[in-house]
Amino acid sequence: PVGEIITSTTTLFVYKSIGTAPNNCTDESSFVVTINTSPILTLINTSCSTDLLTYSVSFSVSSNSTVITSSAGTVGSGNITDIPVGTDITITASNSVNTSCDAILNVTAPNCACIFVDEPISPNNPIVCEGSSTPNLTVAIPGLPAVGNQINWYDAPVGGSLLQSNSLTYLPTGTFIPGTTYTYYAEAEESVTGCVSSRIAVTLTWVTSIVAETAMDVSICGSYILPALSQNNTYYTASGGPNGTGVAISDFTEITSSSTLFIYAEAGTSPNTCSDESSFNIIIQDGAQANMDMVPIVYQLCDDALDGDGNTTNDSVQFDLITQNTDILDGQSTANFSVTYYLTQTDANAGLNPLPLVYENISNPQIIYVRVDNDTMADDGSGTGAMVDTSLCYDIATLTLQVNPLADFELDATYLLCVNTNGTEVISSPIIDTGLNTTDYTFEWLLENVTIPGASGNTLEPLVGGNYSVIVTDIRTSTVTVCEASATTVVIESAPPVVTVEVLTEAFSDEQNIFVTTVGNGASEYEFSLDNGPWEINVPNNGTYTFTDVGAGDHIVTVRDRNGCGEASASVSIIGYPHVFTPNGDGYNDTWAIYGIGDQPDAVIYIFDRYGKLLKQLSPTSLGWDGTYNGNLMPTNDYWFTIDYMSADNNRKQFKAHFTLKR
Template sequence: MKTPLLLLLTLLISSQLLAQGEANNWYFGRNAGITFNTNPPSALNNGELNTTEGCSSISDTGGNLLFYTDGRTIWDKNHNIMPNADYFGGTGLHGDPSSTQSGLIVPHPTIPDIYYVFTVDEPHHQNANAYPNQGPADDNGNPIANYQEGSQYTIPEEDDGFNNGFNYSIVDMSLRNGLGDVLEDERNNHLVTYDENNTEQIKYQCSEKITAVAGSDCNSIWVITHFIDKFYAFLINENGVDPNPIVSQTTPIIGLGSYRRNAIGYLKASPSGEKLIMANAQTFNSTSANGNIHLYDFDNTTGEVSNSIQLLANISPYGVEFSPDSNKAFASASTPGSSAVIYQWNIEPGINPNNSLYVQETNSQQAAALQLGPNGKIYMPLFNGTLLTAINNPNEYGVDMDYSNFTNAGAISLQGNITTFGLPPFIQSIFTSRVDIISGENPEENNFNIETEISICDGESYVLGAEYETSATYQWFENGEEIEGETTPFLEINLPENEEAPYSTAYTLDIFPETGECKLSGIANVIFGENPIINDTSLVQCVTDFETETANFNLTNARAGLIEATNLSVQDFEFQFFETLEDLENEISIENETNYQNLNNPQSIIAEVTNSETRCKNTATIQLVVDDIEGTEEVDLFACDDNLDGFQSFNLELTSNETSFTPTYFYRSINDALQDENRISNPESFNNTEAYQQTIYFRTEQDFGCGILGVLNLRFNNLPFQFEDQEVFYCLEDSPETISISPSVPENRINNYQYFWPFNNEETFSTEVNEAGTYEVLVTEIATGCSSVQNIVVNNSNLASFQVDLNDGSETSNSLEIIVDQPNSLGNYEFAIEDPAGAYQESPVFEDLPPGFYDVFARDKNGCGIAKRTVGLVGVMQFFTPNNDGINDSWNVVGLPANKNAQVRVFDRFGKLLVSFKAQNYKGWDGTYNGKLMPNNDYWYLVELDDGRTLKGNFTLKR
């Protein structure tokens, strides 16, 4: 019987609900991540998430990342923060990275671009202490600066200060050109998971647990959380989230005492949707391990939880999980003083799980999350390590489940990124709704070794599909768009006529069993390519002893020759090598590719070359030849010692200019050259590793033989000079006349060099300038070609402009100071008086000078000449003896020229003016007043000089 049209349309609308690629990319821990788009899964190093515990991620049906979250910030597929989900930007969600399951991403059952992000906050007791205010607070409700974990645990870094409970936000992937964002009015929609009339419950609101599983109608999803002794199951269907949960009260009671520790632990639904398992790290306030693990029945039609079975008690559990077939249950727990353990129970119908406990030791110091992967394996983080350990066969019981912490046996290396406690949870039903449309496996077998990638090469076609054993309806899609009329189990595909290889697309098959079971989906990510055009090539090993005709070959050295015709690089291909066609057919490749010993001489082996992008491949032959060398040739290659340390970059390929042979490969040792090992990978820019001189070897293969073995000596030429900057001065008084500048080359070696002045493009030894500046000259030794650069700095200078500060009035010990005008005087000056030839001194001060006239000189040290001024120093007699003996008979000012009009006045000690005269009166004062002799005493003078200065003081009259 065929599916009614209305039902078929409903099924097609909801076709994205449980497709197979959503769980293919995980981000967790300290920027760690893995992808299941490769086989085996491989590390992702591009994540921005840094979380202690909670995290969630989601991909599209083809396994392409959409977004991921730590419960309060969402990153898009380009690893940028969504604007409306930025915790530190003020638009964060109400989860917490320190909550066990801070977030869970669930697609809308009927609207393809809509996703729900459910979050559970960490219910911190120091936030509860502050309720309804913002925490943290102490037990008495008093605000405190930081949380008890340490001084660095503050708001908002650690927490926003509130216990926000259980919430959901809606992401619309059609926003921001397909990058998605949280809808403005749909962020942090609160869901009640507590007794609103209980004043204690409202302070905490939820535990740290959340899981999701498909409803029995296949078009709805149950999102389930837990608090104290109740499960809250919220239904999502075509109408969205029903805010009225199905509440199931059951054991155990997880008391609020010692919350937040009691809230810790994972909750998981079985892929079948029929069971729940829950870990409670603690159940009440205690210093010893008192947590437990419980198993429940879940009705995915009604949302009811029942039949609580305690699997273990008095332990500290954390992660829980189910096997893909839902018949085994798992939990991780920490054991004080020893490594964490993994518990396994057989929960098949009719078996008492308490009689089937198996304990698996691990090498992790802490229990962590357990998460089922798309490949059917269960993974657990190695806490604070760089590894996800693996349960390879979780459907098997006991030791057969095959736990491994080795990367060659199922574990996954994170390439240096660090794990913590958490792994991203998913809708558990994702893992049982997949079919393999590439291999065509029976879709009812739930085989987890599902292929999702296929390459189709050189115009070939391929038939995708899988047929359900019982009656079913089928629909094919390409890149999410329905392919009209394709409603059969199989689809033949080939490269579209209007496309060129390489071309990528994705085909999806949805299968709707008419039995009413949930839809199955299969996806094939297809790339149409062309088989690479590769060449036969050869490898020649050279020996000095030709008796054995065997040598060790590095087969990877043939890679460049094989792909020479592709115009791509070696990194674009993968290479395998086989001794025979039979080995190629049986996929028995040569293991020791870098040290393979030939079996005969010559020997042909087969290389299979695969394009890394298209996965298209081709084969070619490599001829292995052992030969002896025909001779050696030694050449030198010189470089200038630019770094002045004997190390330089050499272009080894220039060796061909020094010999009639063309070098092929270069080596650091003669043995490497003979064995063709450790080729120098960058011959065009090889940095020598031995100072000043190093020997390199090269091969010159000819006609598949060894040809000539070359010895290449790397040598150094010294630079012409180690020039220091030269300083030259230009006298502004001479402007616009020029001066000649030239490099510091000895006169007897000028002709050994070539010269170039970049500022005027002259190639002369000297050049003319008349402006200040830095002039660069390149000096190149003709014999070696090595060059040095000298900077010639031309600074302006000029004659000094100066004033003279006089300190006179003494009869014998006067002084003067030369004050150079700044900034009008640019030079560096020295000073002299009386004689322009010197002696010159650095100090501008001259002391102990008798009165008189002085020529003052300032000479520019930079060669711009001597500036001159003439000054007169005035002196005053300190005493006189008017006794007519012809010696000091009168008192006067000395050191003034005859034409000076200085006014001189003399006073007695009472200030009475005794005489006034012009200094040009050489007679001076004779010691009388109105014809009377003045007595022996001190008298005072005031001299007003022509330059405006005044001299005051006293002198003595002695008779």
């Protein structure tokens, strides 16, 4: 059918018919469709030539009936050779029958750059004195597995002129100027590929005839430190340098005895060296020494006052400087050495403006300077016996003046101690607290100037009132001074009250008063409350208070120590009666009774109507009269009562009055 794809060589026929059977006419023709295949090219590898100038390509092809062409190089069987380095190529494989059936393979040139070549090592860099023969310059080739097997010499680090090839040595030529360094360059080459290393510099230095350094003769106290010499100069103990009998001495060596030293200078590299020599004398005088053991001297005293500013840098006291002479001299005789003290090192070196021997520091700590002079005397040679100080030797050391602080703390002026407590106190037992720690300080507590046994903490809980003091010793700042400070305070005792109450007025009075008396001790001051009412106080506070216009009934008087050391209460009864009651069952004033009589069980109460008829006899401990008689409600009206009772002065009395019942 039309549109069918033909994939192999085939003969096809074309058939045509016109008309209808059986009267139709037909005709037929044929043709051949030939199918040719395209080859397949596959890259195997690329490889650089030994000289790194060309490379080759290996490939495979799917059919032998193929024509191979390449854009560069020589076509071989399964390879392309002699392709210039850096050239990408295109390989074409064509069907030998139908060249339009082909395959194309694009090949990118491989990297055929030079391998890394190790640079030369060990340049000799000779130094040559003027007048000597020119030496060979030399280098070495690193051992295996380094790459490179011959050396080339140039006059420049890159490019330049080739001076000599394939040689480990090079002999420079030309005219050389003393004092000049000439630089040449050596590279290593891998002879097969021609690849080379980076170049290294090899120097040839020409020097003029060397002159040794010179040194002035030295006269000094105690010892002399040899200063550093310039390059190529060395100290020796005898003439001739390394070829003489002396011993080389290093720079900064301390010379402790008088001697003659030599400075030997040499330049160049063997065998082209040149040398020179100078000498000088060192005279060592016996010197004074200040604090020769080098142990820092700190002169410590305790502060003589507590300024309370928390800044120890401004603390000052007077120092007796002469007490430090022994430590400064460290065994040197006071007959031959003198000690003076100075504010600055400049003054000490000049011997000017010595400090007074009793000196008050101006900062804390403060460093001052101590000068020790050798005062050895000798005959002046005049024949008169006169003696002179022949030594100019002295030494300077430092002395630190340190004022150690007193413990900085305060105690309250007073503390309150509750005694004879009954559990109602609202303050804790006092703690006298220094606010200091027991790591840095020790503590001694005293009561009335007597040490309290076992009291050595930073706080104290006093058990009795009195005058207390504490001595605090600073063990943190210094074990030398262990500075002490002290403070005092007073512990005042206070106690809960002993309360007495008294009713000042007669029973059934229209206005009743209660008089309260308290007894306490120490600093006790009291305030008073009736039936949990507001607290009241007398002025002056003399331990008494009078409650006025107090209602009838049972009352509680409470007295408390204003310092918080507890309270006490007392009960009191005031005899009286209600003038009206309303027995209507609302739970309020439903019964009538005498108030404040409960402690008199022998008292008798009688209630009458207005005509004198006895309605009710009550006991002081009863709930009272409910307004009924024989179960009947009594009407609103006035009613009378009598009561027989004991008065406050223990006399038997009778009281009569009336009250109102309302419904």
